[in-house]
Amino acid sequence: MAIERGSVIDGKYEILKQIGKGGMSAVYLAMDLRLNKQWAVKVIQKKGIGKNNEVVLNKVPDDTELMKRLDHPAIPRIVDIIDKEDDPQIYIVMDYVEGESLDKILDEYGAQPQDVVIDWAKQICDTLGYLHSQKPPIIYRDMKPANIMLKPEGNLKIIDFGISREYKEQNLADTTVLGTKGYAPPEQFGSRQTDARSDIYALGMTMHHLVTGVDPRKNDYVPIKQWNPSLMDGLEIIIDKCVQMAPEDRYQNCNELMYDLEHVELLGIEYKKQQKRKLMTFVISLALAVIMAFAGVLGMVVKHNNDTNTYDKYVTDSGYIDLAVDENSIAEACFKAIEIDGTRIEAYEKYIEKSTDAGKLLTYSFNETDKDNNTKSGTYDINRYTKYFSDNLEQLKQKPGFDKLAFDTGYAIFNLSKDNSELSSALSAQTYFKYVLEIGETSNYYNIANSFNNVCQFYNDYANAEKTGNESTKDDYEKLIESIAYCVDGDNLAKGFDFDRNESFVKLTLYNQFANLLNTNAQYFAGTGVDIEEVQNIYSTIYDNASSITVSAEVNKQLKNSIITNLNPTNGKYIRALERVYDNAANAAGRGQ
Template sequence: MALETGALLDGKYRILHEVGRGGMSIVYMAINEKANKTWAVKEVRKDGVLDFEAVRQGLIVETEMLKKLRHPYLPSIIDIIEDESTLVIVMDYIEGIPLSKVLSEYGAQPQEYVIEWGKQLCDVLSYLHAQTPPIIYRDMKPSNVMLKPDGNLALIDFGTAREFKERKVEDTTCLGTVGYAAPEQFGGLGQTDARTDVYGLGATLYHLVTGLNPGSPPYEMKPIRTVNPRLSSGFEKILLKCTQRNPEDRYQQCFDLRYALEHYEEIDERYHRKQKRRLLIFSLALLTSLAFLVGGFWTGRESQKLTSDYYEQKLDEAKQSTDYQKKLELYELCIDMPDKGGVPDAYLGMIQLFKEGDARFSVEEANILNRQIKTHLKDLKGNPRDFSDLCFEVGKLFWYYYDYGTEAGDNQIARMKGAIDWFDDAVRYAPEQTEKTTMATVYAAIGTFYRDIAIKTIEGADKGLYKPFFDQLKELIGTVAADKEESEIVRLELLELGRSALQQYAGRFKADGILEIDMLNMCETISQINRGLTTTTRKTEEMKSEIRDRIIETRKAIKAVFVSGGED
């Protein structure tokens, strides 16, 4: 049968296009022309499967079972069609995006959403567990959950879980393939049951609310408030209970978990304090509403104006303060104010703060900045010009100050890689081309060169990449490094970047047609700018003298390439 675009399946379903590819199957979108309704068609190709009979048995049992299921958060299976070469399953076409994509694009999700999603997933898992025999999903992870345009979820993909269950224990397997598997899923530690799904759901919610994948290093689930102190302690307790090693210590059923999620505020430490406050707020509200009975619709505008003043006031306070922690708290407070997430000022203040002092942009600082920007992305994008400028500043912060991987020394490459996406965004969102976007393009191109060069060389596709790289370096050195207004760290970093590139790639530059004189000229420019540069800190003084010493070697390296006549 082997499906292809345009084919008519079973006289009913017209195959439109491929929408996804799994371990052993391809999913197409199809339309039933008579009923004008779209379906998803999953094709399991027999030639792609080594032991098809086993798979087929499993699939038939499974799909027969799934065919009977009807739940708003599950795709319904409509039809199963089989012939010699393929097995085809026709089911609801789910519109939407997987939560894994939501995570990669927007980072950690707001707690209220995650709790709401948690409740929906509890519902659908409870439904599955209530079947006879119970269906254990076993493969809960964000990529298996679709977020539909109406805001509800759908649980997809039932194939993979079973496969894992039947795996032989002595074979080496890789955790990356099984989502956030509970300890008992590895075999030898007891049966999987409803509590296995409680674990998987807990891990999924953890990933959604923290943005940290429990299946990546350091492979742990910390209490969520150590990641983000603003999260609820009640929710933290729930997630810790879900992900206990011993199934006995978890919620025993999904509806227990659902109940807990509904009442998470009550197990919150702040709950009791809040209860008291609530009473007070209620009385105040009663009073004010009485008062505004007279003032009427003024209230809306008044409160808006108050927030604005408050923002300015706190921003000012942050700028005045000399205490790092205090400044950071104030900037974060400003960003979190209602309607203020899209205003760049507080972010820029924060960037300034991260540059100051030790002139190091730490990994923790990067996490804070990333989280804040991702959380308010929608608001920020509402003003593309400001957002583009902000991205440019963040890009520079990564490029010149990022302190990643200190154990390997000064990790210039990691810094440049971290900056690429920011510079790309600075270009993408800018309403028109400016000097800044030109700079951003150059930065992004150099970063991309460093990121991709190792792969390009093994593919033999590196030739021709060196000339543009050389030109971009020249451009940056001629503008930014030569600019006396620019900060000394930025200027020195650029000089060093140019120098080390000349040293390492002299042979490749030559092969790409760069002349000796051009390289030596760049050397000379670097040397000159370096000499004329006044340093004010010990760090920059060291950088300066290193460049001065090393440029001699670099010059020799260039000359050697042209004397020997060979490459490298």
């Protein structure tokens, strides 16, 4: 039965109007008479008639209890449940999400700009990552444009948790076949249990719909560039990986997906480079095979693993590391040198230098069979690097240039790590910035390391607030802003980095990282009263610095264009978003007076 306008529920919530209806429930906009705040009230009939005219008894939905324990800005909160024995209806009071669903935006405007879709995908990926990190993980299972609300300030809210479920390790399959065909993965309609990779599939199909305007419920899947050749190679690579039929072929978690979304400009370039490198590697390998036939002794020298001369042949300017023809070989040479003598600093420096050149932390994987036909395989990556670093720490601290190595290692982990979330990367990087701080102000890297350490500490204290229970304050945000401002200052930056190599890439990746971090926290700056000019001044500095950099490499062009697009003083996306959240905060404060 419809509730009349002006009715008051439980003496607290005055009904303003009906805003939705479906099945045996309706949703109303209501005013909290105590807090002078608007909520959405979902009204469920306790007794109704089912599809076959049978009497159906309803209770508080399962997803209500699930949502009550969630705390994420993109997930509506359940704030009250009213279920009285003498009342024929159940009332669930929750956040009122003002805005428009993405399916309606698609209907009205068609395909959305790819930079907008990427920004939306990051927000959704962050939300799914939060759900999947719960104990046990929560699988959403109904990601589609209709369940995503775009708020006026540009942020997204995920709605309708009706078929979400907790992942149970012992279960081989879901007990209920639910979801929206076209968006949901094949395992959601089969005999296999859904997991985090199922949500990643649905997000991939949602991205495909948003960026092409092609409804997956009505059309077979084809890569996005077949619909629009002007779309980015990197975005096509991401979506194609999300929607692989076999879960093991998709991104395995949201951290992996988020990394590629944040580096989408580089993916297409890197893919093309890989194809060129494969061809080059084949040609060089063929030539080397001929040479090695006449120089078998060289193979023995490469595999020699005892004397200092072999170490030097790896790390000198004309050594194996600099002569390596691909990233896997570079990483292999670096790690073999470290294994020969982990107390010397040069091979560590080479690994970080080559990783910075490549724009990612290099990895070496091997699969070898010995003479007895025993197979040995493994991976050498940043985790192996940090173990060697830790095992030899006391000896490394005694070497000249340790402070530079520690800072460069921290920076590489902070900005180039692919497998970890930003939080995990920051916490890992902080260890190395602290090594510089232990040396004290005698180090040329002290001030820049201190600023990076403050940024990492911000992640530690507040980005992980669900675990620590900390609440951010105006002082905390101003300290973060002050630290970022120091890092992006041209003179200070020069003290922190050796610009003999790859100056443009180092600067641009740093500018891009910090611009994204500030944009992510803009609503919190506004909410705690941070002066908007403090953020605007950093945006202006980053914009001016990036604009002044002359670039020729395609990867640098992509980074520079991204920064200028986001921070253009006239119409930059981040500039508009910053002004919008501050306006909204001012309006909210005015209504509260």
